[in-house]
Amino acid sequence: MSDTPTQQATNARRAVSYFFTLLGTASGAWAARIPAVKHDLGLSDGQLSYGLLAIAAGLVIGMRFAGRLTDRLGSARLLTPAAVATSLALIPPGYAPTLPLLITALFLYGLINASLDVAMNAHGVEVERAYRRPIMSSFHGMYSVGGLIGAGIGGLFAWLDLSAGTTLAATGIPLALISLYARRHLLPTPHPTTRPTTPPTRARWSGWIVLMGVVAFAGLVGEGAAVDWTAVYLFEDLHAPQGIAALGFAVFSTAMTVGRFAGDRLALHLGPVRLVRYSGLIAALGLATALLIGQIPVAITGFALFGLGLATIVPQVFSAAGNHDPARAGEAIAQVATVGYAGLVAGPAIIGGAAEIIGLPGALAIPTLLAAFMAASAGALRPRTRTLS
CATH class of the missing domain: 1.20.1250.20 (MFS general substrate transporter like domains)
Known part of the structure; x- marks a missing residue:
């Protein structure tokens, strides 16, 4: 074909x-x-x-x-x-x-x-x-x-x-x-005789769905942390001028956008498992470097790597959820998103609360560890059946 x-x-x-x-x-x-x-x-x-x-x-x-x-x-x-x-x-x-x-x-x-x-x-x-x-x-x-x-x-x-x-x-x-x-x-909706029907009962929250939701949660905690805390870290901890501090999130966001457009080609050549594994490691390495070395140019570069690493993870999770059970693609995506989007809400509060106790650099170690967790969990994205050639 x-x-x-x-x-x-x-x-x-x-x-x-x-x-x-x-x-x-x-x-x-x-x-x-x-x-x-x-x-x-x-x-x-x-x-x-x-x-x-x-x-x-x-x-x-x-x-x-x-x-x-x-x-x-x-x-x-x-x-x-x-x-x-x-x-x-x-x-x-x-x-x-x-x-x-x-x-x-x-x-x-x-x-x-x-x-x-x-x-x-x-x-x-x-x-x-x-x-x-x-x-x-x-x-x-x-x-x-x-x-x-x-x-x-x-x-x-x-x-x-x-x-x-x-x-x-x-x-x-x-x-x-x-x-x-x-x-x-849009693609036409399949005829009812050919489209899989959804059973009347609600789909159960399987362990796999929960794990995918947690992986998405981890990625979105990282995104929320980048939105709210990169400029603060550069300004207050590394004493960057405000104009330079604003570059932290700008570089992260630009790198994430570039990474998403490159993600499809990478997924085709690497497969979703290796892509998410490598992406999680790049994200963890980038943010850890920004925190440990503590120099402004290195930190900005680290935020760029953090954005590149996070860029492809959530799209791969959503794709895996939609293909896990095509008859319930909508519910699977919704269940994963329900857990995942909590990361955008809880993430800034988690980082802010931890920063009050251990300081902002220590608090930002949380998304670093979560990125490593995403890399370790990549094997769960291995498809049950081959839906793509």
Whole structure:
């Protein structure tokens, strides 16, 4: 059989890439306007944290339903409505007049966001099967690109002194409209007689699913630590100027984006097990070097290696989850994501709490050890059956 993808598969890959970009753009635009929302409502840091936790709560609760909904309807049927709803749900937080309404709006955004996240990853697995080679990492790379686009939009609107609500509306409405166009390029939902049916009972949390969730958790703790603590480490512990300190996360983020676009080719040549093993070791080595040597140029280089190492791990975990049981791909991805995304929520708090006790360099040893754990757990990604040639 030819390894050349059909035109239908190629079009579907472009469509799924758009949906990943959409979610990244929405997240980036919201993140860029958080300071404006905080200022407009006169919120303290603690009050703002309630709103941010509301997104996480909505996401975790939404995951309980998103996977089963994806498996029952088919990822193609759910993906576009979820994308349109997520795009439009981005807007209300920008206009919320009070903290309770902001919390409500952000909870709903997280709840709807879960369906888009699961559906686009599940459809990405289907497109990957049609391609007969790894392409999942590039989808997550497009999410990273979307984050940069969203941050740029947010920064531009802030520079123009336009409100957060205007920013989010100008972002969400076009994203929703483009989603309606992109839906025609998705792979068709199999006929009910050929599509595996989902049993009426919920899928059980197998030991393998829990392990994959923990691996994703470990990777996302590392991402959260890089977002919140790289600049702080460079500024406070290595006494870098603020402009140089800001390079820490910029270099990490750039390296992660580059790594994700290189990840598919690496997965094809190395296989998911060796790729995750080597990636975990590179991430652990990079962050350990940044902490142990304690010189600014070395630390920045170490953060780049940390980003390169983490780049491919979560995409490989999601791909493995979606292929583990194709009849339950949505639920498997949702279960892994439920555990994994807790890392983004708990990670900064874990690092911050540990830093109070043992100092920030010691606390950052936690994601270093977690990266080594991911390398040690790579064997679990070995596929049960060969789904890719």
